[in-house]
Amino acid sequence: GESVGLHLPTLSVQEGDNSIINCAYSNSASDYFIWYKQESGKGPQFIIDIRSNMDKRQGQRVTVLLNKTVKHLSLQIAATQPGDSAVYFCAENAGGTSYGKLTFGQGTILTVHP
């Protein structure tokens, strides 16, 4: 089946820098996208979501950009902190009856150096 994939498996940044995590999706029927963060030993934690009728959505220190033309999703983290170190997953949903039925990407490991 179609799946969400990531360009880069790892990303290392310095504390205070901005981070950009990219994700490519292949299912053109997907209309809802979500970013999750998973810290070591914990379950995934919701960060932000965006629906296909939007190009950009901002949260606290995070921005998600959606480019439907090239099927690309990105997560921008401003002023990255050591506590942001984690694995970041993009996920997609093709709608239907369950928005929680998500297809997750492989994940990107973000390491923030103090």
Added chain:
Amino acid sequence: DSGVTQTPKHLITATGQRVTLRCSPRSGDLSVYWYQQSLDQGLQFLIQYYNGEERAKGNILERFSAQQFPDLHSELNLSSLELGDSALYFCASSEQALNTGELFFGEGSRLTVL
């Protein structure tokens, strides 16, 4: 703390055996989801229950089954276990609204099949 409780945290068993994983969702959440996380397959959706009824199904093996009880807790039953079933099994819950992918994940049950 997401508010979702999973037991047991760790489980070691032998091939051919059967295990039951238990999940208590956040107070008031009607939806419960089960996900499997393994090194080779990543995070995979298994099944969703909403207020006691099966709502959505993923690539869940026939050897696996789940149910949600009247008190909204859920159990995932894994039988005739194989080595490849070794994985982290996450339970997640969400608010009553169905049009959200904001899931609250527990810390997972790590299953090791020897």
